[in-house]
Amino acid sequence: MEYETVIGLEVHVQLRTQSKMFCSCRADYQSAPVNSRVCPVCLGLPGALPVINRRAVEYTVMTGLALNCDIPRLTKFDRKNYPYPDLMKGYQISQYDLPLAIDGRLQIETEAETKAVGVTRVHLEEDVAKLQHFPADSGGYSLVDVNRSGVPLMEIVSEPDMRSAEEARAYLTTLHSLLQYLGVSTANMQDGSFRCDANISLRPAGSEEFGNRTEIKNMNSFRSVFQALNFEIERQRRVLEGGGRVVQETRGWIEGRAVTVSQRSKEDAHDYRYFPEPDLPPLDIDPVWVEEIRGRLPELATQRCARFQQDYGLSEYDARLLTDSKAMADYFETAVCLQALSGDALNSHAKQVSNWMLGDLSGLLNQDNRDISESPVSPESLVELIGLVGDGIISVTMGKTVLEEAYNTGGKPRRIVEERGYTQISDTSAVEPAVFEALEANPRAVADYLGGKESAAKFLVGQVMKITRGQAKPDLVNQLVTAALDRAKAGVD
Ligand SMILES: [Zn+2]
Known part of the structure; x- marks a missing residue:
């Protein structure tokens, strides 16, 4: 039955x-x-x-x-x-x-x-x-x-x-x-x-x-x-x-x-x-x-969800996840409001705060079964981290590492970056020696590239990243490796 x-x-x-x-x-x-x-x-x-x-x-x-x-x-x-x-x-x-x-x-x-x-x-x-x-x-x-x-x-x-x-x-x-x-x-x-x-x-x-x-x-x-x-x-x-x-x-x-x-x-x-x-x-x-009490009822989850979509250009899905818990929504708004922005800049900042919160930060909190109100990473720290990535000082990948360290130690992202030397090398003269080293150490890959195998360039980019311990700016490395290979090609021709 x-x-x-x-x-x-x-x-x-x-x-x-x-x-x-x-x-x-x-x-x-x-x-x-x-x-x-x-x-x-x-x-x-x-x-x-x-x-x-x-x-x-x-x-x-x-x-x-x-x-x-x-x-x-x-x-x-x-x-x-x-x-x-x-x-x-x-x-x-x-x-x-x-x-x-x-x-x-x-x-x-x-x-x-x-x-x-x-x-x-x-x-x-x-x-x-x-x-x-x-x-x-x-x-x-x-x-x-x-x-x-x-x-x-x-x-x-x-x-x-x-x-x-x-x-x-x-x-x-x-x-x-x-x-x-x-x-x-x-x-x-x-x-x-x-x-x-x-x-x-x-x-x-x-x-x-x-x-x-x-x-x-x-x-x-x-x-x-x-x-x-x-x-x-x-x-x-x-x-x-x-x-x-x-x-x-x-x-x-x-x-x-x-x-x-x-x-x-x-x-x-x-x-x-x-x-x-x-x-x-x-x-x-x-x-x-x-x-009188009815008039004083605070904004509730559904209303806040609608406002987050309206004010910050968030998707309904993200807005819902952020507003299900008041603590989460409060954290989000504190982080967003730390920067006085408007228009597209505000929406893009809000989207980044939302991505970090719903992605890596939630991942860390869930591991420890912690609520956002117990997060060792404050909204101020999260915004600092987003700024470091946005300014190109560290890459997104490094940002994840810094977030994890900030979470584990309660330290400030900028301080962690300085102490650990996690800076993204964006200076051509600092990256060039690594490109040279990578090409020298991998004549086979260089020969493959010259023989028409373009994917060999990717391998060499990877080698440069390895030599710079992931600190070189990826698009700069790409650009320098391609230029060096093109020079080699011109020399061969
Ligand atoms: Zn009593």
């Missing part, structure tokens, strides 16, 4: 606010000593009262607008009773029936098609503390770090509109880029600022009814989401084809073994007994404020 895959995603995003969601503790807990970002509110001490972080609400509205959501006038916070030890109060303040943003959509692109994925809701809640468990053989205890508890957490829930792991990956990368463009989150997956859970089920192709679904957790990269979903599609297909039933449960992705394993069945699912948070007033979201 043919099966259709149905995927919905829940993404949790830590917001980049100064303070936590309901107290004045600083939210930048990552680099802080454990249990140092704490106060009576986020410790859940009796009598402590929460206060809503206005910036977190604004960021959530902003995200909702960028996702084409409606922003209802009335919203409120609810208490989600929660029995785990990672929340000091014993409940989490979240949003249940009246989220900040509803009914949106996100346009995604796969190789096969462009489609809109529905966004059910965007709501705001608080993050939980970090637990660290030590197994029995190392003492059998757990440690808790409250720093993360109370950090604003935005949850974006999609409709079950995705039909493959490719579509899920496209949704996540597009959403990830959008959040970085908005500046509402670092959206760093490694440190947990952007986390994804997936609901996945299979149903007979053509059926309208959903099959039993599983929820997958613990996926820490786009790659693991992609792999976990493909694993789960296969697993469920085998269960169904074997005449079995897919058990509705939560499964965890085990990165090292590349499998999902059962963590919790539906019978264990908690009844969170939501009720309106009595310590917080309902929020009346002023439509004027919403429109």
